Amino acid sequence: MPGISIRNVTKRFGDLVAANNISLEIEKGEFFTLLGPSGCGKTTLLRCIAGFLDHEGGQILFGDRRVDGIPTHKRGVGMVFQNYAVFPHLSVQDNVKYGLKARRVPAREQAERASQALALVRLEGLEDRLPNQLSGGQLQRVAIARALVIEPEVLLMDEPLSNLDAKLRVEMRGEIRLLQQKMGITTIYVTHDQEEALSISDRIAVMEYGIVRQVGKPWEVYVQPGDAFVAGFIGTTNMFDSEIKTSEGGLAIAQCGGVSFGLSRSDGVAQGSQIQIALRPEAITIRDIEEPVPDGHWVLEGEIIRFEYLGSMIKYEVGFSENVTLLVVSYDAEPAKIKNVGQRVKLSYPIERAKTFRKDRPQ
Ligand SMILES: Nc1ncnc2c1ncn2[C@@H]1O[C@H](COP(=O)(O)OP(=O)(O)O)[C@@H](O)[C@H]1O
Ligand SMILES: [Mg+2]
Numbered sequence: 001m002p003g004i005s006i007r008n009v010t011k012r013f014g015d016l017v018a019a020n021n022i023s024l025e026i027e028k029g030e031f032f033t034l035l036g037p038s039g040c041g042k043t044t045l046l047r048c049i050a051g052f053l054d055h056e057g058g059q060i061l062f063g064d065r066r067v068d069g070i071p072t073h074k075r076g077v078g079m080v081f082q083n084y085a086v087f088p089h090l091s092v093q094d095n096v097k098y099g100l101k102a103r104r105v106p107a108r109e110q111a112e113r114a115s116q117a118l119a120l121v122r123l124e125g126l127e128d129r130l131p132n133q134l135s136g137g138q139l140q141r142v143a144i145a146r147a148l149v150i151e152p153e154v155l156l157m158d159e160p161l162s163n164l165d166a167k168l169r170v171e172m173r174g175e176i177r178l179l180q181q182k183m184g185i186t187t188i189y190v191t192h193d194q195e196e197a198l199s200i201s202d203r204i205a206v207m208e209y210g211i212v213r214q215v216g217k218p219w220e221v222y223v224q225p226g227d228a229f230v231a232g233f234i235g236t237t238n239m240f241d242s243e244i245k246t247s248e249g250g251l252a253i254a255q256c257g258g259v260s261f262g263l264s265r266s267d268g269v270a271q272g273s274q275i276q277i278a279l280r281p282e283a284i285t286i287r288d289i290e291e292p293v294p295d296g297h298w299v300l301e302g303e304i305i306r307f308e309y310l311g312s313m314i315k316y317e318v319g320f321s322e323n324v325t326l327l328v329v330s331y332d333a334e335p336a337k338i339k340n341v342g343q344r345v346k347l348s349y350p351i352e353r354a355k356t357f358r359k360d361r362p363q
Contacts, residue, residue, distance in 0.1 A: 001186050002063025002153055003028045004049065009058035011044050018044040019055065020210035027202075029184040031177065035197040036207035037233070042190040043158055044210075049188065050077050050156050062153055073102070078147030078185075082159040084139045086131045092118070092142050093127040099150040117149040120179060137168045144176070148183070155180070155187040161196065173200050194234045198222065206230045228357040231278035238279045238326050241359065247271045251351065257322035262298030264352045274359040281329040283353035286316060286339060287346040297348035302326070304343045314338060318347060 004026040011019040018041045026032045034042040047053040049060055051072035060067050067075045086095050096114040105113070118124060121141040131139060140160055147155060160176070161169045177200050180187050191197050197204050198218040206213045206221055206229075214226040225231035232239055242256040244263075247270055252263045254277060261277055269275060285297075293299050302318040305325060316328045316339065328347060339345055 001028050001184055002065070003030070004032075004154060004186060004188065005059070005061040006045075006049065007059045007061075009045070009048055009055045009060060011041075011048055011053060011055045017210050019048065021058070022210075022212055023058075024205055024212065024215065026186060026188065029186055031180050031187045031189065031200065031202045033189045033191060033197045033201040033204045034207060035191055035194060035204050035234075036213075038192055040207040041210040042192075042207060045207075046156055046158055046188060046190050049154075050079055051075050076150075076153035078150060078152030078155045080140070080143050080147045080155070080157040080160045082162045084131075084143045084163075086139055086142050086146070088131050090131075091127065092123060092129050092131075092134070095131070095142055096145045096149050099146060103150065113149050114145075117145040120148065120182075121145045121175075136164050137172055140164065140172065144179070148179075148185075153186070155185045157187065158190045159192070160189075161191075162193075169196070176200065198234070206233060208233075225278065225355060228276045228278065231355055231357070236281055236327065238277075238281065240277055240324070242275055242277050244269050244271050244273045244275060252356075254356070257320070257324040259300065259320045259322075259324045261300075261354060262351045263354050263356050269356050269358070276357045276359055278355040278357070279326070279349060280353065281315070281327040282331075284326060284328045284347050284349045286318070286328050286330050287348065289344055289346050291346060293346065293348045296350055296352075298351050298354070300326075300347045302345060302347060304339045304341050304345060306341055307339065309333070309338065318345060 006022055006024040009019055009022045022045060034045060036042055044053065048055040051070060093114055096117055097110045100110040100113060118127060121144050123138065123141050161172050164172060173196055189200065201218055203215060203217055204221055205215045208229050214221055214230045221230055222234055231237055240256050242254040244252050244254050246253045247265055250265050252265045252269050254261045254263055254275060263269060302320045305317045305319040308315040312333060314330045314333050316330065317325050318328055319325045
C-alpha cells in the first residue's frame, strides 16, 4: 500500500478557489480525514485525488507514482460515496462484481472475490437481494465491498455515513475503522462531523475555505488547536474576544466584560493585544466557594445560571458580570455535589488550558 502525497494542489471553479494550494503527506496505511464545514473543499480535493476532477498546478502521487492526468480507473482507487451509488437493478453480488467485470476478471475469480469482500463487510447470505431489500447500513456495506473488491491502492470515502441514523453511524464508523486496520489500506475519509473525525482517524486535516488550517492527531487538534477556527470547529469551547491587560513573568491577564482571565505567556501575547480566548468546558473545575484550588490554576467566582443533568455529566452555565458566561462540564455528577441555580461557586482552570489567538494577525 502506498502513501499519498498532495503537493500544492489548487482547484478553481471560475473565481472560486475550492482547493487553495493544498499540500498533505499521508502515510502508508494511514486513516486520514478531511474535516471541515460544508463547502470548504473536501469533496473537491477528494475528487482531484480520485481523478474525477483535474486540478491546476501541483502534483498528486501514490507512493512515488504520479497519478495526475491518469484516468480514475487506472489510479487504483476505491471510492465510497454518501448516497451509496449502488445500482438498483443489480443484486448485491452483481453490484460487488461490477468493477471486476469491467476489469475483465475471469468469472470464477469474480465470484470468489465478491464473496470474500461480502464476508469482510458481514453481508454473507444477502448475495441475491436487490438494493431496495436492504437497510441503509447494509447498502453502505455493499458500497464498501464494491470499493474493496478491486483491491485498490487507496480507499477514498466521501461522507459515507451521512445518510444513516445516529446510532448506526456510530456503529458503522467502528466497523469501517476495524476493516481499514485489518486491510492496512491507505484511506482518505471526508466528513463534516468533528466527533466522527476524532473517533475514526489516525490524523485529521481541518479545512476552511479551501485551505488546510491544521493537520494533526485527533488529540492534537482538540487540545492544541492552531487557530481560532479549529478551536471553535472541533468540540465545544468557550470563546470570547478579549484584550491583554498585563503580561509579566509566566502570566498574562486578559479582560472581557469586567472578568479577568489568566493566560499562559508562552502563547506569546503582549500587553494591549486583541485576542480570542478558547477554553474547553471540561478544563474548568467547579468548586464550592471555600474549596482550595491547586497551584497553577486561575480562579473565577460566579453564579450558577442553569444546569443540565445528563447522568454521567452535568453541564453548568456560570454567569459573571456584564453578560459573560462560561459553559462548564463536570463529570462529578454525584447527586450530593450538584450545585443549585443561584449558588455562588468558584471556577478554576489550569492556565495553560486557556488558548489564546491573536486577532490583529491574519489567522
Ligand atoms: N462543479 C462545481 N462548479 C462550481 N462550483 C463548485 C463545483 N463543485 C464545488 N463547487 C464549490 O466549491 C466549493 C467547495 O465545494 P465542495 O468541495 O463540494 O465542499 P465540501 O465537500 O467541503 O462541502 C463550494 O463553494 C462549492 O459550491
Ligand atoms: Mg462534500
